[in-house]
Amino acid sequence: MREKQFNTQTVHFQKKEAAYHVSKAKPIYQTTAFTFTDxxxxxxxxxxxxxxxxxxxxxxxxxxxxxxxxxxxxxxxxxxxxxxxxxxxxxxxxxxxxxxxxxxxxxxxxxxxxxxxxxxxxxxxxxxxxxxxxxxxxxxxxxxxxxxxxxxxxxxxxxxxxxxxxxxxxxxxxxxxxxxxxxxxxxxxxxxxxxxxxxxxxxxxxxxxxxxxxxxxxxxxxxxxxxxxxxxxxxxxxxxxxxxxxxxxxxxKTLSLRMQRQCENAAKLAHKLSEYSAVSKVYYPKSVSERGNGAMVSIDLADEVNIETFFKELSWVKIAPTLAGVETTVSYPLRTSHRTIPDHLRVDLGIGKQLVRISVGIEDELDIIEAFTQAIEKAQTKNL
Ligand SMILES: Cc1ncc(COP(=O)(O)O)c(C=O)c1O
Incomplete structure (x- = not known):
């Protein structure tokens, strides 16, 4: 049979698709469409x-x-x-x-x-x-x-x-x-x-x-x-x-493993922060499920904590306007996720300038707790 010419070869070089490859990971069907025999x-x-x-x-x-x-x-x-x-x-x-x-x-x-x-x-x-x-x-x-x-x-x-x-x-x-x-x-x-x-x-x-x-x-x-x-x-x-x-x-596939660990870390962080006088309120749910109470913790920092300094002093914890990754991150709802909410509603709901939302990750609890307590202490000292 005559060999196809160069331009045709550039687009038709792949082997005919086998009906079934025993691939362990699911293949990615990175295709816009599927083809048909007739x-x-x-x-x-x-x-x-x-x-x-x-x-x-x-x-x-x-x-x-x-x-x-x-x-x-x-x-x-x-x-x-x-x-x-x-x-x-x-x-x-x-x-x-x-x-x-x-x-x-x-x-x-x-x-x-x-x-x-x-x-x-x-x-x-x-x-x-x-x-x-x-x-x-x-x-x-x-x-x-x-x-x-x-x-x-x-x-x-x-x-x-x-x-x-x-x-x-x-x-x-x-x-x-x-x-x-x-x-x-x-x-x-x-x-x-x-x-x-x-x-x-x-x-x-x-x-x-x-x-x-x-x-x-x-x-x-x-x-x-x-x-x-x-x-x-x-x-x-x-x-x-x-x-x-x-x-x-x-x-x-790792939802359970991540959630289990993130919930445990979050509960410990929430408990630790509730002992701090520089944290005026800890928002952490109760009685959500037998498996835990979630991996998000929100806190209202007391007025004497400088919010700008707090965010700067978080060492390895990154500021990110998202949540739920394996890394612990923080966000500032007032200027990100809830920026578009009318002022009066934000005030009524209690989304104020000292509110910080923490998405707790899978790191070791001691490191997570230390990152936050140190940032709070530094932001307090500098403001006094
Ligand atoms: C509770 C909740 N629902 C919906 C959304 C919107 O999701 P996406 O950003 O994937 O469009 C977000 C985003 O932060 C969210 O926090």
Whole structure:
């Protein structure tokens, strides 16, 4: 047979794909599309016999992440998205349309607040925010247009533990959906699905990925809702890329190990900091789960602690506007995650200038504790 010419060789040099390679690690399907032997073969995708056609629609790696988180959450199905924000949007659009109303907790992650306050109204979806600390007030804020109640299982940044049973029961009583952001708790600590929630969302950028190297989101829930959400993801183009999904899956394999250690370290740090007079308040959840109370600790430093000096003196602990990696990091909610929250609400919620959010990592507890106590002491001394 005649050999192909040079230009053809440059693109067709690879061996024909073997049907099955016994690769230990899951391969990355870094492909925009899948190929077909003939038109009938391609038609079989549309008939539901084949799973993959075009990676924006679906891809084995992104499916792994969506289905994997669904499994851990005890949910029927899941979809992975390009970010946590995209997962939230896809979940909302799966259940709400123009003219509908969403009732949300007022102490949400700032980006979610912004999406709800600025973008959803542009789509004709009205959102109101109430304090979820009193469920009677939540019930009073429902209207006949409300289709969804939205909250976080452990809130960002003040780590309030939501009364999930109460919120979900309220939604059921009024025949509306409940959607829970379970990013901070992860299914290691809480499984809102088992408590009856309809949709659960994750910024997989955080504990699911766990290594601060992937931006991703996952939405899980009832099959029929995820089907609608998937169609939004496809149309809006907020699908996750195969490589990011692969990284998310790799990170997820150690979720239990990381969470166990991070929760233990966080509990010890919270306890130590509560003994310091220069720390006026420690926010660390109680009674979240038998496995622990989370790996986030927020603190209000006393007024005599200079906040700028504190951040400068943290030695190896880095300032990072994210959380949940294996490294301990700190963030300053006032100027990052909650910057866009209206001033009056921030004051009401208690997100002030002395508030520091700590994401506790897997390092040795003594080193973590020392980094914080030394920074506090130095910031105090310099200010006296
Ligand atoms: C609780 C919570 N939900 C959602 C998000 C948004 O996730 P992403 O940044 O992956 O879009 C964040 C981001 O910090 C978050 O903290």
């Amino acid at each position: 038109l009938d073969d391609m038609e079989s995708f549309y008939e539901g016999e084949k799973s993959y056609l075009y990676s924006r629609y679906s891809n084995p790696n992104t499916d792994d992440l969506g289905i994997g988180v669904a499994l851990l959450e005890g949910a029927e199905d899941g979809v992975a998205t390009s970010s946590g924000m995209a997962a939230i949007l896809a979940g909302i659009l799966a259940v709400a349309k123009e003219g509908d109303h969403v009732l949300a907790s007022e102490d949400l992650y700032g980006g979610t607040y912004q999406l709800f306050e600025q973008e959803l109204p542009n789509m004709g979806i009205e959102v109101s925010f109430v304090s979820f600390t009193d469920l009677k007030k939540v019930e009073a804020a429902l209207s006949d247009k409300t289709v969804l109640i939205y909250t976080e299982s452990i809130t960002n940044p003040l780590l309030r533990v939501e009364d999930l049973d109460g919120v979900i029961a309220l939604a059921k009583k009024h025949h509306i959906y409940s959607m829970i952001d379970n990013t901070f708790a992860t299914p290691y600590l809480l499984k809102p699905t088992e408590q009856g929630a309809d949709l659960i969302v994750h910024s997989a950028t955080k504990y699911i990925g766990g290594h601060s190297d992937v931006n991703a989101g996952v939405l899980v829930g009832k099959e029929e809702l995820i089907k609608k959400a998937k169609s939004k993801v496809v149309t809006l183009g907020c699908n996750l890329t195969p490589f990011e999904a692969w990284l998310g899956c790799r990170g997820m």
